[in-house]
Amino acid sequence: MFLERSVGSGKKQGFIEVITGSMFSGKTEELIRRLRRARLAGQKVEIYKPVIDERYSREEVVSHDARSIRSTPVETAANILLMAWGVDVVGIDEAQFFDHGIVEVCNQLADQGVRVIVAGLDMDYLGKPFGPMPDLLAIAEYVTKVHAICMRCGNLAQYSYRKTDEGGQVLLGEKDRYEPLCRACYLEALEEDRKKKKT
C-alpha cells in the first residue's frame, strides 16, 4: 500500500506519483482515495482528464464503483498549466490519452511545488506501452502498479484484452469490450484469436 509522505516542516516540495495498471485494476479508485485525503486535510485539489474520455459524465472523474470526484475535461496537456494556478494537489486521470506535452506539464507543476498524482493505463490492448505513460513512469518519484484479477484463472492480471475484433489503439469500452487477463491467459487468448482468423 502506498503511504502519503508526511508533510510539515521544511519548504514545500513538489513531486510526481503515478498509479498505473490494466483496466479494472482500481487506478481511478486509488487516485480518488489520495485526492480525498488531501482535500480532507484542507489542501486545494483539482482534477483534470482528457476530453476523449466520455464514458461517463463530462464533469466528473468517475471510477467503476461510482465513488466520484468532480473534474475538468481539458483539450491539451498545456491547458492544465494555465488552470492549475494556486493548486496544492493536481490529479490527472486517463493520462495515457494525453499528448506528450503532459510529461513536461507534470515536471513543471512538481518544480513549482505541486503534488501531482497521475493515473493511467500502462499498456494498450496489444500489450504495448501506452502514449506518454512510459515517460511519466520514468520521471515520477513514486510509482504504484495496481493489478486486476484475471477473468479466466484468478491470478493477478496486467493485460487489457480486447474481446472484439475492432482495431485502433483508442476504443473506449468496459466489460463489453475488455477483460483483464494474466500473462499466460493473455497469450492463450491471442493464440485463439489467431486460429479463429485462419479458419
Ligand code: ZN
Ligand atoms: Zn489467467
